[in-house]
Amino acid sequence: MTGTLETLAQGQQGTNVDVFGASLSRRGFVAAGGALLASFVLVRSSSAQEETPSMRGIPTSKLSSDSFIEIHADNTILIRTGKSDTGQSTVFTAYPQIVADELYVRFEAITTVISGDTDRTPDGGGTFDLLGHGMPNIRKAAAYVYQAMLDVASKQLNVPKDQLSVKDGIVSGGGKSISYGDLVKGQQLNLTIPVMGDIHSMFGLMVTGNPPLKPVSQYTVVGKSFPNSSVVSKVSAKETWVTDVRLPGMLHGRVIHPKTLGSKLVSAGTLDKSRFPNAQVVVKGNLVGIVAPTEWEAIKASQQVASDTKWSDWRGLPTDARLFDYLKEDADWKSVPAATSKESKGDVAAALASSPKKLKTIYQRPYLKHAPIGPTMAVGDVRPDGSIHVHGHTQNPQALRTEIALMLGVSPDKVTVHTYAGAGHYGRSNGGNAGAEDEAVILSQAVGKPVRVQWMRNDDLQWSTQSSCAFAEVELAIGPDGKLTGFQIDHYMPAMQDDRPIGAILAGLPTMPAPNEKGSLFGMRNQPSDPWLYGATPAVLERAHGGPQIGQASSPINVGLRDHSLRTPVQYQQNFPRELAITEAAYLAGADPLQFRIDHATEKRAIAVLESARDSSGWKTRSGFANGSGPTKQGRGVSLMMRGGAYWACVAQVTVDTNTGAIKVDKLTMVVDPGIVINPLQLKRQIEGGAVMGVSMTLREELRFNDSTITSSDWISYPIATMADLPEIKVILHHHPEVGSYRQGSEAASALAAPAIAGAFFDATGKIARRLPLKPAYVKTLLEA
Amino acid sequence: MPTVLVNGVNREIKAPSDTPLLYVLRNDLELTGPQFGCGLAQCGACSVLLNGKEVRSCITPLSAVAGKEVTTLEGLPARWAKQKKLTGPEAAHVLHPVQQAWIDEQTPQCGFCQNGMMIKATELLESTPSPTIEQIKEAFTKSGPSPHLCRCGTYTAIIESVQRAADIMARSIL
Ligand code: FES
Ligand code: FES
Numbered sequence: 001m002t003g004t005l006e007t008l009a010q011g012q013q014g015t016n017v018d019v020f021g022a023s024l025s026r027r028g029f030v031a032a033g034g035a036l037l038a039s040f041v042l043v044r045s046s047s048a049q050e051e052t053p054s055m056r057g058i059p060t061s062k063l064s065s066d067s068f069i070e071i072h073a074d075n076t077i078l079i080r081t082g083k084s085d086t087g088q089s090t091v092f093t094a095y096p097q098i099v100a101d102e103l104y105v106r107f108e109a110i111t112t113v114i115s116g117d118t119d120r121t122p123d124g125g126g127t128f129d130l131l132g133h134g135m136p137n138i139r140k141a142a143a144y145v146y147q148a149m150l151d152v153a154s155k156q157l158n159v160p161k162d163q164l165s166v167k168d169g170i171v172s173g174g175g176k177s178i179s180y181g182d183l184v185k186g187q188q189l190n191l192t193i194p195v196m197g198d199i200h201s202m203f204g205l206m207v208t209g210n211p212p213l214k215p216v217s218q219y220t221v222v223g224k225s226f227p228n229s230s231v232v233s234k235v236s237a238k239e240t241w242v243t244d245v246r247l248p249g250m251l252h253g254r255v256i257h258p259k260t261l262g263s264k265l266v267s268a269g270t271l272d273k274s275r276f277p278n279a280q281v282v283v284k285g286n287l288v289g290i291v292a293p294t295e296w297e298a299i300k301a302s303q304q305v306a307s308d309t310k311w312s313d314w315r316g317l318p319t320d321a322r323l324f325d326y327l328k329e330d331a332d333w334k335s336v337p338a339a340t341s342k343e344s345k346g347d348v349a350a351a352l353a354s355s356p357k358k359l360k361t362i363y364q365r366p367y368l369k370h371a372p373i374g375p376t377m378a379v380g381d382v383r384p385d386g387s388i389h390v391h392g393h394t395q396n397p398q399a400l401r402t403e404i405a406l407m408l409g410v411s412p413d414k415v416t417v418h419t420y421a422g423a424g425h426y427g428r429s430n431g432g433n434a435g436a437e438d439e440a441v442i443l444s445q446a447v448g449k450p451v452r453v454q455w456m457r458n459d460d461l462q463w464s465t466q467s468s469c470a471f472a473e474v475e476l477a478i479g480p481d482g483k484l485t486g487f488q489i490d491h492y493m494p495a496m497q498d499d500r501p502i503g504a505i506l507a508g509l510p511t512m513p514a515p516n517e518k519g520s521l522f523g524m525r526n527q528p529s530d531p532w533l534y535g536a537t538p539a540v541l542e543r544a545h546g547g548p549q550i551g552q553a554s555s556p557i558n559v560g561l562r563d564h565s566l567r568t569p570v571q572y573q574q575n576f577p578r579e580l581a582i583t584e585a586a587y588l589a590g591a592d593p594l595q596f597r598i599d600h601a602t603e604k605r606a607i608a609v610l611e612s613a614r615d616s617s618g619w620k621t622r623s624g625f626a627n628g629s630g631p632t633k634q635g636r637g638v639s640l641m642m643r644g645g646a647y648w649a650c651v652a653q654v655t656v657d658t659n660t661g662a663i664k665v666d667k668l669t670m671v672v673d674p675g676i677v678i679n680p681l682q683l684k685r686q687i688e689g690g691a692v693m694g695v696s697m698t699l700r701e702e703l704r705f706n707d708s709t710i711t712s713s714d715w716i717s718y719p720i721a722t723m724a725d726l727p728e729i730k731v732i733l734h735h736h737p738e739v740g741s742y743r744q745g746s747e748a749a750s751a752l753a754a755p756a757i758a759g760a761f762f763d764a765t766g767k768i769a770r771r772l773p774l775k776p777a778y779v780k781t782l783l784e785a
Numbered sequence: 786m787p788t789v790l791v792n793g794v795n796r797e798i799k800a801p802s803d804t805p806l807l808y809v810l811r812n813d814l815e816l817t818g819p820q821f822g823c824g825l826a827q828c829g830a831c832s833v834l835l836n837g838k839e840v841r842s843c844i845t846p847l848s849a850v851a852g853k854e855v856t857t858l859e860g861l862p863a864r865w866a867k868q869k870k871l872t873g874p875e876a877a878h879v880l881h882p883v884q885q886a887w888i889d890e891q892t893p894q895c896g897f898c899q900n901g902m903m904i905k906a907t908e909l910l911e912s913t914p915s916p917t918i919e920q921i922k923e924a925f926t927k928s929g930p931s932p933h934l935c936r937c938g939t940y941t942a943i944i945e946s947v948q949r950a951a952d953i954m955a956r957s958i959l
Contacts, residue, residue, distance in 0.1 A: 087893075089894070227891055231887070231888055231891055231896070234899065235888050237858045241820070243821065294804075295808045295812055296801065371936055372895075372897070372936060373830055373895075373934060373937075374821060375821075422895070423820075423895055423898075424895030424897065426936075457822070681891055685894065686894065688939070688941045689939055689942075692938025692940055693937075696938070714823065714825055714827055720934060720936060721938070722932035723932065723940040723944075724927075724932065726922070726941065726944075
């Protein structure tokens, strides 16, 4: 039963005030301090999220009871989010900015941000879509809190709610005013916010209901370049990184991973006790670990034991040289149905049959690595009381918690995941985690002490997940008017989203299933993920074909080439071929590739980012190739994407040395329209970084593997861009408050470079490079063909 | 037992002499600025200054640093204070201009590589107070055993930060 403000003011405990569906109550009075805490109640489960395949069969633990937002008597405000920051800064900049605006306080009033830890945050969820399509949990939570504060103030000041206004945390009306801090002083107020969903799922809980939101036109904090509070501690060596976690009695661990992606353990090597008196070998199934009191002893002992450890042989991979032949000729694309995009329309076959100019070709993208600068590490602490603590740097702490619980056959209640700053890993680089967590727990359980497992560089490159390779078949046709009459694209990509922790697989412990035929969300299926932006094309057919992970079925340990999401997952694999094909279509039509895009685009915001990219990059509209003379040739290319409601265009200007085949990216112009820009400086920095990653992936990166294992094992065999590769990067932010919402502003920055650079190479040389990466040897073969 | 001068303090170290300096700093001396990135001298995450010169602590054995002066990220403020002859509260609160510039420019994304980037910047600015962009690129890619790698791609921000640090240092000449 909903109470009234009077009952609240009279301090009748247990009587609630309805605040737009949230419930405000007073727990009691306190002598010192006082606070309003905004926690949650689960109203119902969402059926969509119940279907998350990876979560099936896992008992739901008791929910965390920590609050989203706390307003304290000293006017400080604390916020909590289950999402961990892995370098985006969003949790430390955009989130406090969003909350500050909804609460009508200054940015600086948000003094504490708690993120990630499973026992200290309310909502779970992974580090993706941090802005929640414009409605992150923290925004709605803040909107509820604001209404509750107005209710409390209205009663206390005896002024009707609609006559109150708030500025910098001071509520005023009827000639009176009071600060938030004074409003909660001496009281314990609880605001219970409705949520739905499954905290342990990939998406976590979602705040529901419709509290009134602050009008976008009144934002004063969103839109300004506030600094990231974690930068100071990181730069001044005050941050507690995950790598710094030291527990009493903790041992250092290293894991000896199998010889191939399908090897079983024949015999673990014998530890040379004379050299390593304090070390210990742990064997569980095919998992071989070493623990020792010091890190150096653990490293040296693991090298000694590894040299003496015997594995069975396995040869089940196609080799990197045969990858694309394998994908085209041998891979299984029939076990799951293809998915057709909702933008598909018209009769493409008829268009192809009747148009004079046609193109039919294939585009190829290799496997890529997340390649964090610091290989994954975690501390596992399996305690005598049965509780399990994991200290790590994971992208989804609540999901990791369920994976650890499943692995050990315990309830998720028993597992606590603590998160710390760590090396960015841009997605999920091992079974949905960073990598070493499950191995640390297994070793800790075996030796009865906390164990810190640090992966070495080769462990990370060879045993983390890959970003799936892909290829696309395109057929397109140009009509007599120089316009696209039909466009057909078939995307092929092995399954992504392998949530199985590698240590659990090797140890033979329970895991979630590998991606399979089932699974409504992911499984082996592929989905059209690159929204079609050329609405003027009369006939379009886009299909996505999925299949099993390569090598997995024949691997006796069920491993093979495991895949998981990396920055702009799936859409990167689909946008590269689509955009490069559009560039080819433009040249086929004798048109300028940027103008050709404008002529076919129908959405205003897509056209606007293209025009902005043209004008800010100095693009000169012309038809045909650049036609430079001499051995050094210059060209320019363009790409377009819509991701998560944000519109992107990129112009690349390159120089090709035709003697060496080296491509130098001279300049990248990145234009994004995310609707509302929350923090211009942070967004600019994120985009600059993403652009560099994009150059790296385009020019240098390719997973190397032979018929049995991954051979990329260090920064020589998996090179990434250095400062020498850095182009001039120009970032243009389109701030459009009238869109009314903020959308993903940074993630896609890494995906736009490839089609733009390949387009620029085409413009410079007249030769088309349809396979990534554009390394000098490949470029030279194209030039000499 | 080897003695090493770390951030201005003589430290006796019990670890075996073949132990890489990185593990001594992180595990024995609790100086956790340097990070483990590759252990192969290929990335620069572990860099420290050894007698003022950037070295990769992941491959530098303890035996090679005995009697020498090591400066870690933690020691940059004191290094600057000493160079500027600052004392008292002024010395206690100052950050090295490189660190200040890194904050002003909001340089780190994840920040994991930035220890090495700031060490390299300090080394560069001590010899070249006003570097050009080409000199900065040269220092971060050619002057050590490997380029300094940043997977987050903060190279633009690093160049701007080195230039800002050079400005701060130039302005602070008394
Ligand atoms: S960790 Fe020393 S250079 Fe990479
Ligand atoms: S800031 Fe993340 S690796 Fe450089």
